[in-house]
Amino acid sequence: MCIRGVTTGDENDNEMQNQDQHISQDESQYSDVPDAVLNSEMIPDRVKTKIQKAIDKYTDRLNKIDAEPSNNEKKTSIQSAKETDVVAQTVNQFRIFTDFTTKYWETFQQSNAYKILFRTTQPAHVIAIVSVLCVVSAVVPKSDDKINNANESHSKLLSLIYLTSFALHMGSQFWMTFVSGLSLFFALPKRDFSEVQRILFPRYFTLNTCFSITTLVIFLKYHAFHTWNVEISIQIGALFTAFFLELVIRLYLTPPLIGLLSAKVAIEKAAGIGTKVNSHSLGPLENCPHYIKMNRAFRKIHTIIAIGNILTMVCTVIHLNYMAGKICF
Structure with a gap:
């Protein structure tokens, strides 16, 4: 009975690996691990190392999430940048104007008036x-140029x-x-x-x-x-x-x-x-x-x-x- 109740080192390793997998699946538990557990002499050093790595990984991920702005914040920042960029607004308005004028100019090019004005020499003479x-x-x-020019x-x-x-x-x-x-x-x-x-x-x-x-x-x-x-x-x-x-x-x-x-x-x-x-x-x-x-x-x-x-x-x-x-x- 005593032999059956004793666990070997391999079994301990398997248990620790299972615990490590469980910990990686639920990383939210790492934030509640007390320092006493990491300083405990009852836990093997390699397990402590794995726990510490998991905690560091979870902490880094939280820091990245906090540092990255949300989609709404990104949209707001992009919109504010567009609103404050006077050059971009000016170019956009000028593009709209040129598209508008180009559209009507292309329509005018198909008319007889365009052919008379630009494909004949009479308008140039005029x-x-x-x-x-x-x-x-x-x-x-003029008759009064001499009088007005002096004054x-x-x-x-x-x-x-x-x-x-x-x-x-x-x-x-x-x-x-x-x-x-x-x-x-x-x-x-x-x-x-x-x-x-x-x-x-x-x-x-x-x-x-x-x-x-x-x-x-x-x-x-x-x-x-x-x-x-x-x-x-x-x-x-x-x-x-x-x-x-x-x-x-x-x-x-x-x-x-x-x-x-x-x-x-x-x-x-x-x-x-x-x-x-x-x-x-x-x-x-x-x-x-x-x-x-x-x-x-x-x-x-x-x-x-x-x-x-x-x-x-x-x-x-x-x-x-x-x-x-x-x-x-």
């Missing part, structure tokens, strides 16, 4: 005539518009020509650079034409015809030349350039060329007469536009020199 008439009307003297004080608002249009005009010229153009040419593959040019060219010359006519009309308003001397005549000539060149480039040279550029890019994509940076290898199109002829026409128009752009920059620098001489601190 815009050119109206623009020149606006400049001429500012030059033609007229310059409007602060018109002066602000004049300086702003001139500054934006000159800034866009130098940025597009020497910074954006050269940087993109040496950083993008030729085909991607052509796509950028196709988008930027119309906008660039449209904005510059608007800036030019604004600067010219306000300058003419403050310099009546009877007050013109050699210096004023040179400035008016420079401003009018810049405006006229940019108007002609935008109305008569940019549309065929964009058409040729789009056709070139489509052919280059089909031939698999134009994917290298700062490289112009014709590859299989070297013996294609249609592409060669198109490329020559494109280069010819592009060269004329580049020369016109440089001339407008010269005119802008001439007027900048005039303004620098009139500044009084």
Whole structure:
């Protein structure tokens, strides 16, 4: 009977393993284990080690749960971040506006009015005539110009518009020509650079034409015809030349350039060329007469536009020199 009542060491180990499994299944009990149990000499050291590891594991898991925010807290923090991110809100609102305008623009492109305005030359002629008439009307003297010009004080608002249009005009010229153009040419593959040019060219010359006519009309308003001397005549000539060149480039040279550029890019994509940076290898199109002829026409128009752009920059620098001489601190 005594032998039956005594348990061996193996049986003790099995019992302890069963206890360990039970403890791992119900880890909530570990938080109530007193220090006296871990310090007791009746429990083997390896069992104490297992109990201590289980307690540490349970404690670490509790700490992680406490440290991690709940789903509601995460949603609240994300929502508050979105609400405080002014840039994100602005971009989102601008995207909504552009989607709205793009939708109606695509609808307008299917109408006959769009075809008449953008696929015929008559609207370009009308815009050119109206623009020149606006400049001429500012030059033609009125009957009371001599009386009013002597006593007229310059409007602060018109002066602000004049300086702003001139500054934006000159800034866009130098940025597009020497910074954006050269940087993109040496950083993008030729085909991607052509796509950028196709988008930027119309906008660039449209904005510059608007800036030019604004600067010219306000300058003419403050310099009546009877007050013109050699210096004023040179400035008016420079401003009018810049405006006229940019108007002609935008109305008569940019549309065929964009058409040729789009056709070139489509052919280059089909031939698999134009994917290298700062490289112009014709590859299989070297013996294609249609592409060669198109490329020559494109280069010819592009060269004329580049020369016109440089001339407008010269005119802008001439007027900048005039303004620098009139500044009084």
